[in-house]
Amino acid sequence: MAVSNDLILNVTPSEIAIALLEEKQLLELNKEKSNLQFSVGDIYLGKVKKIMPGLNAAFVDVGYEKDAFLHYLDLGPQFKTLCKYVNVHVSRKGKPVGIASFKAEQDLDKNGKITDVLTSGQVVMVQIAKEPISTKGPRLGSEISIAGRNMVLIPFSNKISISQKISSNEEKKRLKRLMQSIIPEGFGVIMRTAAEGKKVAVLDAELQGLIKKWESAFEKFRSITIPSLLVSEIDRTSAILRDLLTVSFSNIWINDEAIFHDIRSYIATIAPEKEKIVKLYTGGVPIFEQFGIEKQIKALFGKTVSFKSGAYLIIEHTEALHVIDVNSGNRSKASSDQESNALDVNLAAADEIARQLRLRDMGGIIVVDFIDMHNPDNKQMLFDRMREDMTKDRAKHNILPLSKFGLMQITRQRVRPEMHIHTNEKCPTCNGTGEIGPSILFDNELETQIAYLSREKKQTILTLKVHPFVAGYLNKGMFSKKLQWSFKYHCILRVKPTMAYTFMEYHIFDRHGDELTY
Structure with missing residues (x-):
């Protein structure tokens, strides 16, 4: 029997939370801030700030508050060629030079010293290998690679490598022959597991797209400032989809219409047969509560x-x-x-x-x-x-x-900050002080806010979101508190339970779903 795999995306103004469920059990949870920078895979043009001979490393300014760390062993064998290529474009700022016609330099000595290849103030092209974690800045590498669904493109390399997870020797040979026939001079690739069984047209289209992405970075040199972002890795949402779609998903649920269309278009491009599994969630209950994720987060x-x-x-x-x-x-x-x-x-x-x-x-x-x-x-x-x-x-x-x-x-391996979620809640009545006000007056506080918003702010439709226990109290009985307040203040009042709230937490929203302040 097939295993049920669901991906749930909870989109809010500040972040996107992505939950992977297997048989309704939460397996992975990723949270991506809407303004996230310095993601793994991002390519920057930076400037060397300090050489550290004792560490055989350098600190590089890529625009982060702390300088990023670049070790000699992470420079890559083609580092000299890459530096020469970058310097040509920094000086001429014209149309990008083709890699095929560019003369390669000698490979870097594995046992060399950082002082042999880098100097303070030098401009370098680098890629984020680890995101900033705790008090540390990003960790960098200079062996540039651009990842796609089926392959990883490596400029200045002529090697074609095949994923070890592809078990069939015949398939490995087929992919190698195929790539040798279509890949331009000066580029290498690593074929990912997802490439197994793919036709030449699909692989060629992806290859051309990755090469275009590489070339577009050098088109920016005409008006570039240093440090600067050259190539942005696709956002975490799409990156996770790209890496996880080797698994047969049952559903991908999204509660935001714009991102729903974006993800659906992305899926249609890389895996047309899976387009229909992308679904828009429009229910009234928060999406993580609907799928039982909020409760699992608190427990796990x-x-x-x-x-x-x-x-x-x-x-x-x-x-x-x-x-x-x-x-x-x-x-x-x-x-x-x-x-x-x-x-x-x-x-x-x-x-x-x-x-x-x-x-x-x-x-x-x-x-x-x-x-x-x-x-x-x-x-x-x-x-x-x-x-x-x-x-x-x-x-x-x-x-x-x-x-x-x-x-x-x-x-x-850790390339991103660890996921920390505090499950212990501050006492909702004393707010951590040890002293509480009279809880019997809590419904009076709610009524005061409803009265103010309906009379002073002229709101005729209000949605009050509270803890399920409080919602049960307000909705109880034929002539409930909710109904009394609706008649008294001439408004339509909806009370919705929200499991993620603390016991005395509440928020009030207008007819458009925007939170009201008082």
Whole structure:
């Protein structure tokens, strides 16, 4: 039976939240600010600010508040050629020079020094490898690549590489022959897993689009200031779709009409057969509540996460690493055999830990303290289970077997800030002060706001969004508070429960859905 995969996009004025559900279980959650800058894949023209010989690295100004870090090993073998190509365009500011006719320089020495190739004040083309995290600026690379749905274009490289996830040797040979026949001189490509089975027309169209994207960067040199963004990676929403669409989605739900059309057009371009799965959500209930995501977020992002029959995880974060402790809790034991119970809890914990790593996008070093087991076969079974669970994780990772202390070490690539969501709520009545006003007057406060907005602001249709418990109180009975206020203030009043709100939180909206201030 096919697994149900849904992608839910919650669009607000400040951000887009993207949730991936598998069988209605939340697996990934990404939040993209509307004004996000310095995303992984963005290509900048920057200026070297400081050379650090001791680190064999340089700090580069790309327009971020902190200088970005560029290590010698991240320059790429064709760095000298790239620098020469950039310098030509900085000086002439005319029509872009074709790569095919450009004479390549000698490849960079892997054991060289940063002082051999970079000087303070030098203009360089760089690409964001890691977004700014915590107090650090972006991490850069200079081996430029432009990613598409089926391939990654690499200028100044003549190599054609095929994804190792394509198992068929015949298909690998077909793709290599095909690309050799259509790729221009001076460009290399990495064929992604999604390219498997694709026809030449599809691949050629994408290749030309990526080359056009590369050439358009140099057309900007005519009126460029340094530092400056040259090529922007597609937004996080489209990037996630591009990477995830190898999975057979059942639905993609979006609550914003403009982005719905954008995503639908994008899907129609890269995968026409999937266009119909993109759907516009127009329900009155917030989209994350409709699909049960809001409740899962509250349950899954806390310090303590329950997962099976009373067993739970405790997840602690530090600057250096993440620590996960597995506890059996008050779990009723199906057997008197401690080893069997430990194995049962540990296997279930492995499933939840793999999910948590993707969900929170935890990176760096993760240390997991499993329940002690003595049987080597059980330890191996747990190690195999964790490796299997992590196969769906798109981030690069490495898992070590259990140590003699029962600890498992996992390293996971982190290129973006980790997802932090505070699930503990400040006391809604005292606002954290420890002192509260008379809660019996809360409905009076609501009535005062309704009266003011209807009489003074002349609003005839109002929507009051409150916590479900408060909504139940206001809607209770044949002659409810809602009905009383509607008659009293000559307005149409709608009361809508919103699970994401704290107990005493409320917001009032007009007929167009715009929030009203008072």
